[in-house]
Amino acid sequence: DSGVTQTPKHLITATGQRVTLRCSPRSGDLSVYWYQQSLDQGLQFLIQYYNGEERAKGNILERFSAQQFPDLHSELNLSSLELGDSALYFCASSPRTGVSTDTQYFGPGTRLTVL
Amino acid sequence: GENVEQHPSTLSVQEGDSAVIKCTYSDSASNYFPWYKQELGKGPQLIIDIRSNVGEKKDQRIAVTLNKTAKHFSLHITETQPEDSAVYFCAASSRGGGFKTIFGAGTRLFVKA
Numbered sequence: 001d002s003g004v005t006q007t008p009k010h011l012i013t014a015t016g017q018r019v020t021l022r023c024s025p026r027s028g029d030l031s032v033y034w035y036q037q038s039l040d041q042g043l044q045f046l047i048q049y050y051n052g053e054e055r056a057k058g059n060i061l062e063r064f065s066a067q068q069f070p071d072l073h074s075e076l077n078l079s080s081l082e083l084g085d086s087a088l089y090f091c092a093s094s095p096r097t098g099v100s101t102d103t104q105y106f107g108p109g110t111r112l113t114v115l
Numbered sequence: 116g117e118n119v120e121q122h123p124s125t126l127s128v129q130e131g132d133s134a135v136i137k138c139t140y141s142d143s144a145s146n147y148f149p150w151y152k153q154e155l156g157k158g159p160q161l162i163i164d165i166r167s168n169v170g171e172k173k174d175q176r177i178a179v180t181l182n183k184t185a186k187h188f189s190l191h192i193t194e195t196q197p198e199d200s201a202v203y204f205c206a207a208s209s210r211g212g213g214f215k216t217i218f219g220a221g222t223r224l225f226v227k228a
Binding site: 002004033041042043044045056058090102103104105106107108109 | 121151158159164171206215216217218219220221222223
């Protein structure tokens with residue numbers, strides 16, 4: 001158990017809908033990262049937050065947004081969902097930011113299915 | 116853009132044999148190289164990592180080597196066991212232009228008993 005929690009574990013929704021995925025980082029970690037993993041694909045970095053502020057952006061669609069709250073939990077919002085958004089979404093956390101050697105600890109993921 | 120190539124995509128070995136997975140990165144600013152193991156239905160779990168000022172690191176049956184000149188690094192698993200069966204991901208992290216971690220596409224390892 002990495003100490004990173006994600007809810008919900010599974011999410012089934014329809015095209016055009018909006019969903020929110022939630023992540024609680026390990027105790028004491030200030031950075032949160034979001035990744036997308038499509039079927040049999042690698043991990044695609046979406047976005048990173050540090051202590052409430054956006055710090056790095058990857059291949060995140062404009063339909064997706066995220067935020068990190070004062071208690072350090074983070075939410076990933078996916079809107080106008082398309083079939084291709086079906087994937088596993090992972091959250092990871094690390095103690096610091098801007099330190100490329102910081103180890104990231106991954107949560108168990110949320111499996112999103114868009115019908 | 117920067118990328119990390121990982122080979123092979125699938126690897127099947129007999130229990131007790133060694134397994135080697137290789138990765139090549141393109142960003143010369145990369146200075147941290149973690150390896151993750153992902154079991155079915157679970158999130159990736161860090162198994163070993165290496166920093167750019169080190170050429171080799173070992174932890175029991177697992178070792179990682181890094182060749183910065185050639186920009187490649189490898190994972191070595193010795194005396195493989197059925198519970199080693201999983202998907203393994205390499206990654207390369209750099210600081211340039213903001214924090215960035217790029218993952219390889221993964222290697223599905225099968226260890227046959």
